[in-house]
Amino acid sequence: GAGVSQSPRYKVAKRGQDVALRCDPISGHVSLFWYQQALGQGPEFLTYFQNEAQLDKSGLPSDRFFAERPEGSVSTLKIQRTQQEDSAVYLCASSKSRTGYSQETQYFGPGTRLLVL
């Protein structure tokens, strides 16, 4: 079956530009997560959605980062006025149920590699 998909796969932005990264989770998955993976590091949590509700945005690095999932399926991570330190791979993951009460695996997408010049 189809896994988590993300687009674009690669994005080059000039410093100060706004970018939008898209995530299509596995159909029917309730929980959706965004992670940031810097070069040579493990993924770091950014934000968590349960259906359309953003329950945790504690990992977002600054108020330039904004995520939404308006209909409880596709999610968009937006970064305003990009800075060079935003360069990283942005990973989206989804899981089947309400992760707080289950032990479901998070399934990851291929990521969007963002380079800010």
Place this chain on the structure above:
Amino acid sequence: ELKVEQNPLFLSMQEGKNYTIYCNYSTTSDRLYWYRQDPGKSLESLFVLLSNGAVKQEGRLMASLDTKARLSTLHITAAVHDLSATYFCAAAPRWNSGGSNYKLTFGKGTLLTVNP
């Protein structure tokens, strides 16, 4: 705050040899995951370990969990070139520990290279 440490960070192995990757975590955890990542690819789930003493095996890989020691291991038996990848462990806080138990904390990863 949950912290996860993996070692070694770099591992160069000869084909046919055995080795173990270690994953220590700092506070009580509900579950421990192992993921594999190939260059430029996403993370592929390998194992989920849910209880003390849990052991899971798939092919040449075997993962175990000791919750008392807060330690998980990934053992590689008779390594082959196809196992070359970066391996991550990740832990989540226990659901009743007051932490956000959906939030996975990852180690830095172990870059495994299997040489002929």
